[in-house]
Amino acid sequence: MSNLNPEQAVNNMSNEDKEQILASFNQFKSFLGDKVEKAENMGFSDEAIAKAAEKLADQLAKHQEPKNREEKVLNELWDSAEGEEKSAIARALVRMVQKEA
Template identity: 45%
Template sequence: MEQNMNNTNGQAENVEQKLNNMGSEKKEEILSNFGEFKEYLSGKVSMGKKMGMGEEQLANTAQKVGDYLSTKEEPRNREEKLLQELWKVGTEEEKHKLSHMLVKLVG
């Protein structure tokens, strides 16, 4: 169990580090249009599946991305604003379910 927690923490740090290191121009390109965001997320989900990640692992990663975006980025469109508002009011369980739904949406 402790190894799983360490792996989860390491995964969260890795996700945040990658997002922090992404160039502002590339980040703006992805976040400026919800279709671009879905396409980007779809590519990452596809890559995760090829690496053998299951739906639960993909949802956990999507949740880390959601946590990052909700605290570090301003929404660039209505869809992102809605997701941010849902994220703010959701419990951890609801955020996790929303992450599953996002993986299904783009998968």
């Protein structure tokens, strides 16, 4: 979520980095948690962080194949969701990693 431009951040990552992050759901949560913590430390609001998480999830859904069962479930939920439902999923993911921090 560097500079809250998740599309650019995902596009700039090497395939090897993407594979490593998506190798396990715990690694994905750790990556997301790190980005959320950095955004919080930079003073971004919860709403801005959730919007960035939504954009990141959209990019992943469009350009990355799920690597494990958890990611497959999230991908199917994301593909089935519309508008506010996607926002709710993104906010829930952010809260999940905040609680684990």
